[in-house]
Amino acid sequence: MKTVFKKPESLTDAKFHYCPGCSHGIIHRLIAECLDELKIREQTIGICPVGCSVLAYEYFNCDMLEAAHGRAPAIATAMKRLLPDRYLFTYQGDGDLASIGMGEIVHASLRGEKITVIFVNNTLYGMTGGQMAPTTLLGQVTTTSPYGRSKDWEGYPAKMAELLAQNEGSAYICRTAVNDPPNVVKTKRAIKKALQTQARGLGFSMVEVLSTCPTNWGLSPVEAMKWVEENMIPYYPLGEFKVKEE
Amino acid sequence: MKKVLMKGNEALAEGALIAGCRGFFGYPITPSSEIAEYMARKLPKIGGAFIQAESELAAINMIYGGSSTGTRVMTASSGPGISLKQEGISFISEAELPCLIVNVSRGGPGLGGIQPSQADYFQATRGGGHGDYRIIVLAPSSSQEMMDLAILAFELADKYRTPVMIMAEGTLGNLMEPVIVREAVTEFLDKPWATTGCVGRKPNVINTLHLSQEELEGRNRHLTEKYKMISKNEKRAESFLLDDAEIVVVAFGLLARIIKKSVMEARKKGVKAGLIRPVTLWPFPDEHIQAVSRTARTILSVEINMGQMVEDIRLAAGGKIPVEFYGRIGFTPNPEEITRQLLFIAEREGLL
Amino acid sequence: MARGRVIFLAERCKACGLCVEFCPKNILVFDDHTINVLGFHPVMLLQPDECTGCGICGLMCPDLVIQVERE
Ligand SMILES: Cc1ncc(C[n+]2csc(CCOP(=O)(O)OP(=O)(O)O)c2C)c(N)n1
Ligand code: SF4
Ligand code: SF4
Ligand code: SF4
Ligand SMILES: [Mg+2]
Numbered sequence: 001m002k003t004v005f006k007k008p009e010s011l012t013d014a015k016f017h018y019c020p021g022c023s024h025g026i027i028h029r030l031i032a033e034c035l036d037e038l039k040i041r042e043q044t045i046g047i048c049p050v051g052c053s054v055l056a057y058e059y060f061n062c063d064m065l066e067a068a069h070g071r072a073p074a075i076a077t078a079m080k081r082l083l084p085d086r087y088l089f090t091y092q093g094d095g096d097l098a099s100i101g102m103g104e105i106v107h108a109s110l111r112g113e114k115i116t117v118i119f120v121n122n123t124l125y126g127m128t129g130g131q132m133a134p135t136t137l138l139g140q141v142t143t144t145s146p147y148g149r150s151k152d153w154e155g156y157p158a159k160m161a162e163l164l165a166q167n168e169g170s171a172y173i174c175r176t177a178v179n180d181p182p183n184v185v186k187t188k189r190a191i192k193k194a195l196q197t198q199a200r201g202l203g204f205s206m207v208e209v210l211s212t213c214p215t216n217w218g219l220s221p222v223e224a225m226k227w228v229e230e231n232m233i234p235y236y237p238l239g240e241f242k243v244k245e246e
Numbered sequence: 247m248k249k250v251l252m253k254g255n256e257a258l259a260e261g262a263l264i265a266g267c268r269g270f271f272g273y274p275i276t277p278s279s280e281i282a283e284y285m286a287r288k289l290p291k292i293g294g295a296f297i298q299a300e301s302e303l304a305a306i307n308m309i310y311g312g313s314s315t316g317t318r319v320m321t322a323s324s325g326p327g328i329s330l331k332q333e334g335i336s337f338i339s340e341a342e343l344p345c346l347i348v349n350v351s352r353g354g355p356g357l358g359g360i361q362p363s364q365a366d367y368f369q370a371t372r373g374g375g376h377g378d379y380r381i382i383v384l385a386p387s388s389s390q391e392m393m394d395l396a397i398l399a400f401e402l403a404d405k406y407r408t409p410v411m412i413m414a415e416g417t418l419g420n421l422m423e424p425v426i427v428r429e430a431v432t433e434f435l436d437k438p439w440a441t442t443g444c445v446g447r448k449p450n451v452i453n454t455l456h457l458s459q460e461e462l463e464g465r466n467r468h469l470t471e472k473y474k475m476i477s478k479n480e481k482r483a484e485s486f487l488l489d490d491a492e493i494v495v496v497a498f499g500l501l502a503r504i505i506k507k508s509v510m511e512a513r514k515k516g517v518k519a520g521l522i523r524p525v526t527l528w529p530f531p532d533e534h535i536q537a538v539s540r541t542a543r544t545i546l547s548v549e550i551n552m553g554q555m556v557e558d559i560r561l562a563a564g565g566k567i568p569v570e571f572y573g574r575i576g577f578t579p580n581p582e583e584i585t586r587q588l589l590f591i592a593e594r595e596g597l598l
Numbered sequence: 599m600a601r602g603r604v605i606f607l608a609e610r611c612k613a614c615g616l617c618v619e620f621c622p623k624n625i626l627v628f629d630d631h632t633i634n635v636l637g638f639h640p641v642m643l644l645q646p647d648e649c650t651g652c653g654i655c656g657l658m659c660p661d662l663v664i665q666v667e668r669e
Contacts, residue, residue: 001603001667001668001669002667002668002669003665003666003667004602004651004653004656004666004667004668005653005656005657005664005665005666006656006665006666007662007665011662015610015636015661016660016661016662018660018661019612020612020613020614020638021612021614021615021616021660022660023660024660025659025660025661025662026658026659026660029660029662041444042443042444042445042446043443043445044443045441045442045443047311054455055455057451057453058451060449061449062443062444062449063441063442063443063444063449063450063451064441064449064450064451064452064453065310065311065314065441065451065452065453066451066452066453066454066455067307067310068307068310068333068334068337071303071304071307071310071334074299074303074304074305074307074308074310074311075307075308075310075311075314076311077297077304077308077311078269078271078295078297078307078308078309078310078311078312078315078319079311079312079314079315079441081269081295081297081312082268082269082295082312082315082317082319083315083442083443086442086443103300103301103303103304104300104303104304104307106300107299107300107304111297180620180658181620181654181657181658184657184658185657214614220615221614221615221616222615222616222619225616225619
């Protein structure tokens with residue numbers, strides 16, 4: 001018998017604190033598998049956000065930092081400039097990256113920082129109890145858009161992958177999902193490609209992962225996966241938006 | 247010994263380089279921008295990193311990241327920019343990351359004005375951001391001290407794993423003076439806590455989140471112990487003509503240097519005046535104040551604000567001696583103005 | 599004879615049901631007779647012989663409960 005599936009070395013043994021069925025766990029594992037396969041665990045420094053994944057520093061088995069809300073790209077920028085032979089990744093939610101950290105992420109991309117951003121889009125603020133995020137879909141009910149998000153009042157949801165792909169400094173920008181096995185496999189491939197983009201020094205790389213928040217969506221984990229397919233993917237199309245080859 | 251004519255801001259920047267600073271992250275604001283401009287010219291040539299950040303928020307978080315690599319890093323700003331940096335300074339203090347933050351001060355509140363100011367005294371000496379913390383605050387009074395205190399700042403920052411702030415009036419930043427250029431610092435402390443990639447060791451974590459009550463209280467107690475240690479070891483002040491002084495002026499920064507003239511002038515007119523110039527604003531040199539509260543008749547705090555340091559002086563004096571305040575806004579009072587104030591007090595108190 | 603084998607770290611299982619939903623052979627169920635330290639009925643393999651070792655259960659599990667081996 002050969003092992004086809006087991007916990008990657010780049011994760012610690014700590015149990016995740018996430019709600020049952022929350023996709024944060026899958027995405028953590030995929031990053032760790034990429035670090036294992038590229039053999040870069042010891043060369044990698046990760047930066048976790050403020051959001052449900054704030055404790056990710058307990059899960060990744062590499063040097064880790066915890067950032068102030070939204071600031072991870074600024075932290076990663078300075079670290080990469082001072083440690084150019086290291087791999088820097090940030091792990092950020094949609095409130096963290098697309099709201100309070102909009103300035104930091106756009107400028108990291110504009111400067112073409114050679115860092116890799118894993119952007120977890122679950123359409124709302126999970127940690128603080130399900131408030132509206134810049135990524136909340138039109139019509140979606142959250143605790144701070146109780147009548148559903150309207151284009152006239154709250155405006156349109158942010159398409160971060162498309163936005164950042166426009167910047168010359170962006171070298172690899174991709175949107176994936178983890179709602180079914182083929183998409184999980186594609187997400188892993190994208191994360192690996194993003195890290196390889198960093199290795200080649202091509203510029204800024206980001207993988208936006210459509211993720212679930214069963215708890216605040218009020219759905220079962222299985223229903224939440226279907227909700228991604230039926231509601232998120234139509235507005236947030238999957239695919240590569242920028243692939244720089246040199 | 248090389249003596250060079252230098253502006254205060256340049257002397258400070260050069261001092262930082264002498265101390266081994268290899269990362270500067272900042273956002274332009276008058277009257278601090280010359281420090282950034284100096285670093286932009288120098289750092290790339292010596293393998294350092296200079297980034298003009300998109301905001302002071304980004305800049306201070308670059309400091310968080312830069313310091314986490316174990317590199318000596320700094321930022322410089324003023325008034326509104328220092329306010330924006332407070333989020334990061336709180337995080338950096340909790341994460342115990344050494345760095346230098348320079349506040350070439352301007353007047354406030356709000357956009358205020360770009361004239362010399364000491365109105366950020368409270369912000370600097372009380373920590374400035376959220377939570378229970380303090381940072382070391384140094385107040386130079388000459389171009390030479392801009393350089394020397396920059397070197398000291400990095401040493402203290404590493405020793406205590408804490409941010410250190412240099413606070414200077416804009417006039418000091420612009421003042422051209424001869425400066426003895428110091429030797430490059432060659433000895434540095436090890437930083438086994440740095441997050442540089444965990445090759446051959448267990449992963450390091452730099453974090454400021456402590457969800458359990460016990461852990462959070464433990465962290466706060468640890469920081470408090472550290473602050474006590476800093477208070478015990480690092481208070482610094484210059485004493486000027488205190489031996490027989492009946493009226494003691496307390497002032498810091500360039501202003502204090504100007505007041506030396508007032509003190510000498512007042513002495514010529516028969517007033518036994520003296521001066522205490524705090525060099526560390528935090529920890530505040532309260533023992534110097536306590537000593538003169540036993541011997542002098544009155545203390546006069548002179549500040550370029552509406553009365554901030556005077557509260558620390560009163561705390562230190564503990565009611566043993568009257569502590570008066572004289573403040574101006576937007577300019578450094580000339581020596582005659584303070585001499586007049588000293589003569590007025592001397593006459594009122596029957597000391598002439 | 600089974601071509602695959604799955605090993606559960608049952609104490610990590612949060613009974614989210616994702617592995618149950620996505621197993622192509624439909625052979626995973628909740629173990630109603632057990633409650634783990636997290637307070638959930640962990641997943642178990644109903645018909646071990648049917649397992650192909652495809653690894654999909656492990657792929658979809660957010661909590662690293664499942665290790666999969668294959669011939
Ligand atoms: C400066 C600041 N503002 C607000 C908060 C409160 N806060 C914590 S997490 C969060 C939102 C996180 O949402 P997201 O980034 O989408 O992550 P998720 O929890 O959904 O994974 C907010 C607003 C904070 N910690 N700091
Ligand atoms: S609140 Fe939502 S995002 Fe946060 S752990 Fe629970 S399911 Fe995941
Ligand atoms: S390895 Fe495949 S067949 Fe076996 S239990 Fe898992 S999903 Fe089902
Ligand atoms: S996917 Fe994992 S956590 Fe969810 S039920 Fe299956 S084994 Fe348990
Ligand atoms: Mg979110």
